[in-house]
Amino acid sequence: MIGEPILEVEGLDVVIPLLAGTLRPVRDLAFAVARGETFCIVGESGCGKSLTALALMNLLPRRARRSARRLRFAGTDLARLDERRMADLRGDRIAMIFQEPMTALNPAYTIGNQLEEAMLRHRRVSRAEARDRAIFLLEKVGITAASSRLRQYPHQLSGGLRQRVMIAMALMCGPELIIADEPTTALDVTIQAQILHLLAALQREFRMAVILITHDLGIVARVADRVAVMYAGQIVETGAVADIFARPMHPYTQGLLRCIPVPGRTRRGAHLGSIPGLVPSLMGELAGCGFRNRCVYASPPCAAGGIGLVPLSPQRAYRCLLPPRECAANAAAAAAP
């Protein structure tokens, strides 16, 4: 991480009380994001990445509760903010981009109206000024004929165009932090690349911090500065993206990386890696390592007690009982054909 952190999270927990017990989908999360940095949270479905995003925005479902030892955004303590102040912050200094561009725009209004409203809610500007900003941003996100697009309804736009509109909408107030929850999952691959490219370019231009939530390691490799790999509600490994891809330490990260085909290295017809087994139940406390049932290196000590993050350097940590040397050896063995 370079520069001062804009968002600092420590000990973030999300609990959902259910009849059958307490669901704990996010456990003791800690990370920090700097201005101008792209931080990726990666993990499979149900590992708590989307709930983490909603917890940061305080937009969790009604029954879910969030708690954190530290939740600071640009010097403001988000954990102590009341709902009204938080609502003032949302869309203004922290913006969010949703997964489904098809449903994230209100079908009852023109996109111009929605873009303008996003700004009028937070800034004392005239509708004409908001309109100018909307046209400026639509052109920035690569939409031609912006002023005539403003009069169109969402159903008249394609998925890729809608996601561009969503991005423009998130940028209306010039946010310092953007949380993008799987922004390209619903798009086809060529559009995906365009949108990612666009996000990266806008981020450089406006020096925003971006938290990108995804299950796609290909996206991580392309845009992230730093990554946190989540498993069963915990961060199991974190570090700079190049470092994680070159030397994955946690057996889960190693497994994930084996699942991606690499042109030239993966032989035609050869089996891609897969991780057998299922994610453990997130009810109550985890005894021992959450991954041990699926881990080829698991040993009896893995079942006992909580397993802490092992720091390798100020930026790099992993959550496993295996010593770093063995982890590295495992990674090398797995990478060999």
Place this chain on the structure above:
Amino acid sequence: MTVETFSGAERILEPSAGALLRRRVFGHAGFMIGAAIILAILAAALLAPWLAPHDPYAQDLTRRLVPPVWDAKGSWLDPLGTDQLGRDYLSRLLFGARISLLIGFSAALISGLIGTGLGLCAGYFGGRVDMVASFVVTTRLAMPVVLVALAVVALAGGSLHIVVAVLGLLLWDRFAVVTRAATHQVRQLDYVAAARATGCSTARIILAEILPNIMNALIVIATIEMANAILLDAALSFLGLGVQPPLPDWGLMVAEGKEYMFFSPWVIAIPGLALFTLVLAINLVGDGLRDLAAPENRN
């Protein structure tokens, strides 16, 4: 900054949304017929003082039960004949349209406000609010409308205000049920979450984000309830517990004419036909609106 731009026409070459809507509306025969009839009846009601050949309350006992003009004994003096008190039937029919439309519109408006408010709260907040609202709806559904209306009108006396109030306070159940279901569906969509993520208040989300998206369903329900209210009013008037004489109400005209029905069938046929036409037209418009609003018919 270089970003691949979306390669499309510089100007968007397609008919405007207004033009498309116009094309769809004019292409829908049922809707156009219904709308034409309603407009005609509305015009008749509004222009009644100028269109009516006579005062609807003026009695002429020497000219009682004169048949309409197409009958051998009819005359152009009273184009639709006269009733048992010698009042001009066409004039009463025109003024009666005012009462029917007024009752239908006001009752639908009152019940729409109650039902929509209840349904929006139940669907959006869910949980306990939903439980309470659903209980209230169930309670209302357990009450037979006609019996309750009869009891209230019998106790409070029949007048236009009472009939409107009773129907308005009784016909909101369908609004509530449909609004609740539609709200529940819409509130889970991403744009509601997105609205919260841009800092919208709850009131704004309900009124500005959700309500416009369930308006289609509500307009259709409103037409159904309007037709329903008009028919119920006619039923109450027929039973002598609705609008009181000498107001020219279509239901009342049917009731007053029933004793003469064998010798002067037009006194019951004409207001009955008027009621039938109005209710049919309202239902045609309701059906048409549903078709026009359905997403599969949009371009």
